[in-house]
Amino acid sequence: MHKQLKIYLTMFSFFVLGETMLGPIYAIFVKDIGGNILDAGIAWSIFMLISGIGIYLMAKIQDRIKKYTKFMIGGYLLISLGFLGYYFVSNVIQLFLVQILMGIGTVIVVPARDSFYTEYLEKKNLASQWAAWESLWFIVAGIAALLGAFIANKFGFKFLFLTMFILSLIGLVIATQLKDKNGNKSIH
Structure with a gap:
């Protein structure tokens, strides 16, 4: 396996760990801020629709520019800010805004990371x-589900969101070591 893929998978594992800590307990968080099951569904739908529509459009742009590492850094930075944004959410409208930010970050990341990995x-x-990528995702997400539930149960959601944010920052630091196939580093 190429060294850049090893660096990527290390970085990706920190993002997956942070990102998937909330998944199984997301609806409980929505309820805690005054929402209900429908609000949880709307929030998730906002994220998925923005991501689904935007990824296709962003891929067309990235096909022309081909600076995948820069796009990955930008997208993962927005996702990290989304994790931090959860910390400040106190109502459903604020949650919807964070979901929009997370969707935009995902729009930027997905075509770039897939292209980078493929290169x-x-x-x-x-x-x-x-399989290394996919199995890593499932294993780390499985650990994160349990860890996230434990952290939220023991220390609360705010501590969980700070943990998610810190894990994503570690991933961002590692991502600065990524280089596109043409030698462009993510940060110069």
Whole structure:
């Protein structure tokens, strides 16, 4: 496996850990800020629709620019700010705004990260290198689900959101070591 993929997977694991800590207990958080099941569904729908529509459009832009690491840093930065934004959410409208920010970050990240990962794949090991990404996601998300529930139960949601934010910042620091195939570093 190429060194850049190893760096990417390390960085990605910190983001997955932070991102998936909230998943199983998301509806409880929505209820805690005065929302209900419908509000949780609306918030998730906002994120998914923005992401789904925007990813296709952003990919067209990124196909022309091809500075994948810069897009990844920008997108992951917005997602990190979204994690921090959860800390300040006290009502459903604020939650919807954070979901918009998270969706925009995802729009920027997904085409860039997929393209970056694809650039460094070894043709003879496609299945195992994609499996490394996918299995990492499931394993880390499984750990994060339990860890997030424990943290929220023991210390509260605000502490959980700060933990998510800190994990994402660690991921961002690691991401500064990524280089596009043409040698462009994410940060110069």
